[in-house]
Amino acid sequence: MRDLTKALENLKNNDGHFLQSPIISFNDFLREAKKHPERVLRDVYQVYSDMVDSHICEGLDEYDGDPESIGFLKYDCGRLFVEGADRAFFADRLFANRLMRHVDSFKVGTKQNKIYIFDGPHGSGKSTFLNNLLRSFQKYANSPEGSRYEVVWHLKSEQALESNNSFNAIAEKLALLLENEGKKDLAAEMTGVSPKEIDSEGYFYVPCPSHDNPLLLLPKELRRQFFDDLFEDDRFKWQLFTQKKYEWIFHDEPCTICVSIYQELLKKMRSPLKVMEFVKARPYIVNRRLGEGVSVFNPGDKPLKQTIMTDNRIQRGLDGVFGDSKKVSYLYSRYAKTNNGIYALMDIKSNNSERLIELHNIISDGIHKVEDIEEKVNSLLIAIMNPEDKKMMDDMHALADRVEYINIPYVLDLQTEVDIYRENFGRHIDESFLPRVLHNFARVIIATRLRTKSEAMQEWISTPGKYKMYCDTNLQLLKMEIYTGYIPEWLVEEDMNNFTRKRREKIIAESEKDGWKGLSGRDSIRLFNEFYSIYAREDKLIDMSMLGKFFRKFCKRDRDILPMGFLDSLLRMYNYTVLQEVKEALYYYNEEQIARELKNYIFAVNFEPDTMEFCEFTGERIEITEEFFARIEARLQIDPRTSASFRANVQKSYTTVALPQEMLRDGRDISQTTLFENLREKCIYGLKEKVLEPFLKNENFRRAVKDYNLEDFKTYDKKIRDDVTFMMENLQQNYGYSRQGAKEICIYVIDNNLAQVFSEPKLELASS
Structure with a gap:
């Protein structure tokens, strides 16, 4: 048998002590709050926001220096939705930016009683998204970084102690009788119902079912002064007293049960300070499976028959402390279990439609009635919805201003679409494709999801025909690049200058209407599997001819799935790209020679032909002839018929800008001038064009x-x-x-x- 010592030692050393919910005194809790104020003073909205921030690093702007940038950032959502997930969810760039705007809204304003609905078509991954989001939330909330504390009352009852001892004696006798009759399961159940929370000294714990922060037990009128005295960090105090995200700590009240216990103890103790001696704190442990902190309801989940919950053992203890008059009723609803947590509806239909209607008063007022008791509910309410179910929301006019939609359509970012294929089929699939062909498969899939006509694109580029060698007539290929965060280099200067902030915002805004039709995520995986199974082989890489053949055959089944001519445009764009790659790979002209010849040319245009001069830039003795000019102008691709005017323009640029401004005034070398750089780029472009x-x-x-x-x-x-x-x-x-x-x-x-x-x-x- 293998030595199990090492394996057991790993289990022993596992840092799981935090999940054991250690109970600490109120004074120790205050020390923790003083040590980590920004961690302890958080409601569910801040924990949710901090959780997302901890998983997603700061976004990357590839065009940071562009004055027209709209902050359309690249976020890595892998830690939030992919790592450790049973089923990965891939957020494309468009959705990631929507999600971050949604999360950032919790940082800048007071919380609003809303339900946040993630709306998208079938097969867009909504359920996977929500499950992974809640998984990450639970893991973060149960970690030291995401910890919050909840109230636990530590009460003493002599009456309850006597009741407990007599109850135990009776239960043990009954269990013995049952066991003798062979009913061991029932015996175990009977011995388990005794109020074990009551120890030998008569103390027992009463956890707050609403998971209230212990600081809410402080009288509202004393909180500001109390926090001013408690916290020494002036920076944090300024945030606490001025920022909207901390307003809850000054305005919220504890749950009705905690208020009742506090008031009854105050009558006995006659001192708020002595009352706080009965207050303990423990970490708020989130457990979706038990419905603590996170509750998820599917449409088929039937409503609970018992809507009011209690704990008879705790109620007996409370009666022992405060008498049998039910001065403190330990009654609460299922909403209390997710207070300061997340209450989620997985699709708003069937039984979940009724749950949404029931949430109406809670969303409006934050209050739920439990018999005669008002129960406050401060949960983050999330739902996912299919487009056809939206009609029900339109009929609920009272909820119109309480709903915020976050669209989650089909993937429109080709990089993300490719990542989905790699996740489902393995990263080795890249080895079966020529570069760019795999991404072109994704482009075809995404083309089915885009609307054919785009007002924003047409307003920007009114004559798309000028790009017919690189793009389709509907500019879908260009739009895909923009959705991915890339601005193609083949755009002409005029269009680049017209790509203003306003136009960029309008194009990105159109993404809210794209991705609601076409091939779903499940369809694309099925199609890729079919394509890969047909064409992947060891002796031949998958190329564009195979891709074109596959999709042309597919389009015969559904002629409207792709715009007319899209596959031809995709092939032209691919051909242009690979041609440039091959030219670039073959080009190895001597850069020093290019620079030397261009310096001689700039110097020579200042002299008449048929002269001999020493170039002050290179030190070379050059014979200035028509042949000299023609040789260099051929590399610059200058038409001989316009060579005279070209030389005149070069001379003018040299004598009016390069020499007096950039060289004499700014102290630049000739090779650092705008004139030289323009000629160099033109020369290299010409050489590469002719390299094959x-x-x-x-x-x-x-x-x-x-x-x-x-x-x-x-x-x-x-x-x-x-x-x-x-x-x-x-x-x-x-x-x-x-x-x-x-x-x-x-x-x-x-x-x-x-x-x-x-x-x-x-x-x-x-x-x-």
Whole structure:
């Protein structure tokens, strides 16, 4: 048998002491409040807000320096919804920003009696979202970082002690008789009903069923002065007395049971200070399965027959302290168990519709009637809803201003959609695809979820045809990039300048209407499984031709699922992107040589042709001729018919801006001027555009690509081997291609003659 010592030692050392609910005195509780004031003085809204903040780091703005930025941030929600979850939920960028706005609203204002409804279509993951949110809330609330304290009364009753002893004697005799008759289960039940809370000295505990913070027992009129004396940290005191999130601690009252106990003790003790000696505190332990702190109701859960709850053992103890006149009635409802916690409805239909109606008075007034007793309810009320159930809410006009909707539609962020595939099928699926093809599968799925026409996009770009080589006519591909937080580089300068804050806000606002139709999350997983099963194999990576074939076949079953021409546009965008990658991978022109030639050119435009001068920027002796100008202007892609005016413009820019302002005034080198940088970018762009030309008609180059890393590769001349090796290594290092993928994409670019396709004049707009 294996040695169990180590395993048992791990169990022994497990830091589970916090969940044992240690009961501390009121004075010790005050010391804890003084030590961790921001932790102890929290209501459920602050705990909920702090929980989300502790799981989600500060959002990332990739365009932080952009004055038109609208704060559309990238949040990592993995710790909140994925890690440790039985079933992961992936929040796309749009929903993550909605969620953070919802959470931030609790930080800036007083709590409002509302029900927060997460509204979305079937298959959008609402149930998974709520389950994971509540799981994280319970784990956080039961940790030291998320701890709160609740009231526990420690009372003494001689009468209850006598009753307890006599009850125990009777129960033991009855249990013995039952056991002799073979009814051991019933005997165990009988011995378990004695009031064990009452110890040998007559003390027993009365937990507050509403989980009140012990500080609420302080008289309201004394609290401000009490806190001023208690806390020494002036920074925290300023927050406590000025911020809305702490208003509850000055205005809320304890539950009716605690008020009754306090008042009866005050009559006996005649001193509030002595009354507080009976007050203890313990951590508020949240347990969804027991309905403590978190309660979730499904539509099929039948209403409880017993709506009023009590504890006969505690009631007997209270009667022993205060007499049998029921001065303190230990009565409460199921709402008390989630007071200062979360009460959730999983779909508003069937029995949950009745529960929502019952919540109406609670949402409005925060009060629930338990026989003659008024029970306060201060819970975070959450529900999830399908679109077809919204009609019921429209009929409940009284609740209209008490409901806040947070939309949770289908995923519209392609990065998140891909993460869902990786979660369901394993991260190894990337190895079966050429780079970008997996993301293009996600783009097709998301296209089914977007509305075809977008007023905001059309207002911004009125002539989408100018981008037909990179985008679809409805600009859905562009909208997807924006929803992902990315602004494509192929946008022309005019459109970039017109991409103002107001337009960005309008486009993001349209996301509230997108994602309500099309392929659901379950549909996309089913389709991906079908696609992957057909095309994934070891000897061939999944490419765009396979993706196009699959979805064209799928569209025959539902011709309206995708906009006309979308797949063609997606292929063109892909072709353009991979062409640039291959060009970039093959480009290795000497940067120093480019810089030297451009400096000589800027210097030479100040002189007439057929002269010899020493360039003051490079120190080289240059012969300024038409051939000299033509050679460099060819790399700059200048039409010979406009070369004279181009040189004049360069000279004007040099003599009016570069030399007097940037070099003489600001002390910059010629290579740091705007003129030089513009010429450099233009030159590099031209060189990259032409980089494939020497190889396109060279059959040896194509064969060398296919034979790369094989024995036959050694038979090619050194120049071709160097070029191919340089290109392959760059594709792998810079763009994530595997060795096989790099081969396949190069052959794809050559065989489809993409360099010629994208050298048409229609691309001039994008390169201007």
